[in-house]
Amino acid sequence: MPEPPLKDPTPLQTNYIPQNIEYREQEIEALRDVFSNESVSQNLFxxxxxxxxxxxxxxxxxQEIDNKCYVDCSKHDTQYKALKQVLQQLTGEKIGDGYHTSDLQRKLVEKTGVLDTVVILDEIDFLLLNDGDDLLYFLTRMETRGQTGLVLISSNHEDLKNKIEERTYSSLQPRRIGFEPYTAEEAFQILLKRAQKALTDQSLQKAALTYITATTQNITAGLYWLKHAAETTNSVITESHTQDVQEQAFEKYAGHLLSHFSEHHRLLYQAVQELDVENNSINTGDIYTRYEELCKTYNENTLSKRRLSDFLKHLELLDLIEAEYHYGGQEGKTRDVKLASL
DNA sequence: CATCCACCGGAAATGTTGGGAC
DNA sequence: GTCCCAACATTTCCGGTGGATG
Structure with missing residues (x-):
């Protein structure tokens, strides 16, 4: 009697951090370089x-640095929300709304005091859609006796310089570290390590994993795929099984990316998905019409076009869609949207 | 060279919420 | 409580875009 392949899902979860990360020696070295001997020497992009x-x-x-905080800016996408997050992590106190931004700024100056502090702002692009520039300017100019090091992380832009104002960039002066995509072989090895911990022996066919890592080198997506494949079989994970669950797995991955966004983001994404099946090029007006229909069927109130235009940008930053912008021309000023997939 | 496409995206307006001072 | 203020989500308003077309 074959047993189900999944014995411990933990190593297949995306928040699981292995003790050593392979194929990233140079990047790790570069980071260590900046944060060596207990002091922060430079900002990082x-x-x-x-x-x-x-x-x-x-x-x-x-890991070793005590006085640090991590903010996911796709969840905290304004200066106020990000500052609140930073303060809560550094002090452990709950902070409500209703203060002035300058109050939070003043609090932060007090709390950092003489200590060196590292602030990690992940998914920085979402912050830059709003008043992120002001926050970066403040953080780089903040007058404290300790050093403040910033680590900014972006999935969408290689260059920060043209995304922020010159005065902000010039006081930031970040060192740039680029992460290249893994090769299919590297992705294979990485997922294999995780699979060996999570799955029972002999439960994963080599061809199945080869298929996954040839299709996507995105480790997060690969983990969702592998985990879903393991959950949906009672015997061995075969290549054909991974192919069968490919779409469902991507659906899970997309659900994960959208989980902390609004219901309207999800409806908007569903609208794009549906239209993508029928057409090969979609423009914004059609998407909005389909979104309105979906709102009706799910009994949700519809948000305005202007608002949805911003949400569409969010989907683009998440790499769930690809958009080509036309600023005028025969078709008018619009976006051509395509669905992204594995 | 005027007109048109179709909506981008900035800015102001609106309504809601919570904090602080009285 | 009441008043004022700021942040925020969202709506309303609208000027602007540039290549094709006549």
Missing amino acids: IHGPQGTGKTHVTHLTL
Whole structure:
């Protein structure tokens, strides 16, 4: 009687951080370099596609540093919300709304005091859609006796310089570290290590894993795929089984990316998905019409076009869609949208 | 060279919420 | 409580875009 393949799901979860991260020696070295001997020597800008280990490498390398805080800016996308997050982590106190931003800024200056502090701002692009520039300017100019080191992480832009104002960039002066996508072989080895811990012996066919890592080198997506494949079979994970569950697995991955966004983000994404099946090029107006229909069927109130235009940008930053912008021309000023997939 | 496409995206307006001072 | 203020989500308003077309 064959047993189910999954014995411990933990190593297949995306928040599981292995003790050593492979194929990232140079990047780890570069980070250690900046944070050596207990003092912060420079700000950092880390960029690279999704699922290339940016966040994991940062967490692992800065494990030893006490006075640090980590903010996921896709959840905390304004100066106020990010500052609140930073303060809560540094002090352990709950902070409510209703203060002025300058109050939070003053509190932060007090709390950092003489200590060196590291602030990690992940998914920085979401912050830059709003008043992120002001926050970065404040943090780089903040007058405290200790050093403040910033680590900015982006999945979407290789260059920070043209995303922020010159005065901000010039006081930031970050060192840039780029993460290249893994090769299929590297992705294979990484997922194999995790699979060996999570799955029972002989339960994963080599061809199955080869298929996954040839399709996507995004480790996060690969983990969702592998985990879903393991959960949906009672015997061995075969290549054809991984192919069968490919779409469902991507659906799970997309659900994970959208989990802390609004219901309207999900409806909007569903609208794009549905239209993508029918057409090969979609523009914004059609998407909005389909979104309105979906709102009706799910009994949700519809948000305005302007608002949804911003949400569409969020989906683009998450790499769930690809958009080509036309600023005028025969078709008018619009976006051509395509669904992204594994 | 005027017109048109179709909506981008900035800015101001609106309504809600919570903190602080009285 | 009441008043004022700021942050925030969202709506409303609208000027602007640039290549094709006539």
